[in-house]
Amino acid sequence: MPKGAKGATPLRVATWNINSVRLRAPLLTGVVEALAPDVLCLQETKTPDEHFPHEAAEALGFAHRIITGMKGYNGVAVLSRRPLTVLPDGRDWCGRGDCRHLGVAVDMPGGPVEVHNFYVPAGGDVPDPAVNPKFAHKLDFVAEVTAWTAARGPAKRAVLVGDLNIAPLEHDVWSHRQMRDIVSHTPVEIEAITRWQEAGTWHDALRHFVPPEEKLYTWWSYRAKDWRAADRGRRLDHVWVSQDLAPGLIRHAVLKDARDWVQTSDHVPVMVEVAA
Structure with a gap:
């Protein structure tokens, strides 16, 4: 157990942009077998709540589930082996009702741990908010979340993923x-996400394990005929932990092989284990 984590309980939190949970629900078995997460956060579930594949999640041991989804777009879900409750200060970011955030409390022996699951707008192709409404929305979304984060103060016993x-x-x-x-x-965008991270004094859990001078990707485009050979990746999926949990970080995993699964997402699952 890491220094400062004596008596704490390990918690494995994984995140995956699944890019349609109904289409790719069978692939969740591979995530569970490889990463054994206690909490699995999904983005781009792309289904209204009444069509979420609860049976598949239940069969994998996720007895506790909180979801918010919509038809065809966006949507986030938190699946857990531990009891969950919804945090009271949820927001409708940018007033769009587009299901991009869930905040939950995970029941842990040492006290609840907040888990925030975010799906930030992609932003389209043109990086100019004056001509691209999607990019403007992305910047507005991150700015609004940053202001909310700053108002809440430094994160405590918390994990942010997505x-x-x-x-x-x-x-x-x-x-x-x-x-x-x-x-x-x-x-x-880099300036915006840096302000968000600093507003909550978040610690970058993936870069805790992988030095900044080393390449680290979680996404590879569908457009590449051979994504491994091209290896033109990006790290779009993140795990941040509050400063009080940072000393308890145990290990991480980037399930790169998932990019080879049949009908898979262009993102791969990421997991961080932390003593909490």
Whole structure:
């Protein structure tokens, strides 16, 4: 057990942009077998709540589930082996009702742990909010979340995960030079996600294990004929932990092999284990 985590209980939190939970529910078995998460956060579930595949989740041992979804777009879900409750200060970001965030409390022996599951807007193709409403929405979304985070104060006993659709560091993308004008790695997005992270004094759990000077990706485009050979990836999926949990970080996993699964997502599952 890491220093400072004496008596704490390990908690495995995984995140995956599944890109349609009904289509890819059978792939959840592979995630569970490889990562054995206690809590699994999904993004882009793309289904209204009444059509969520609860039976598949139940069969995998996730007795506790909180979901918010819509037909065809967006949607997030938290599946858990431990009891969950919804946090009281949920928000309708940018007033759109588009199901991009769930905040829950996970019941742990040492006290509840907050888990925030986010799906940040992708932002379209043109990195100019004046001509691209999707990019403007992305920046507005992150700014609103940042203000909310700052108002709540430094995060405590908390984990934030999700497809944040921003790769902030130089080696979070295959080519920093060629990606500077590509949505997800532009200076304005990097500045925005940095402000968000600093507002909650969040600790980047993946970069805790993988130094910033090393390449780290969680997404590879469907457009590449051979994604492994091209390896033009980006780190769009993140796990942040509050400063009080950072000393308890145990290990991480990026399930890169999931990108080879049949009819898989263009994102791969990511897991962090932390003593909480």
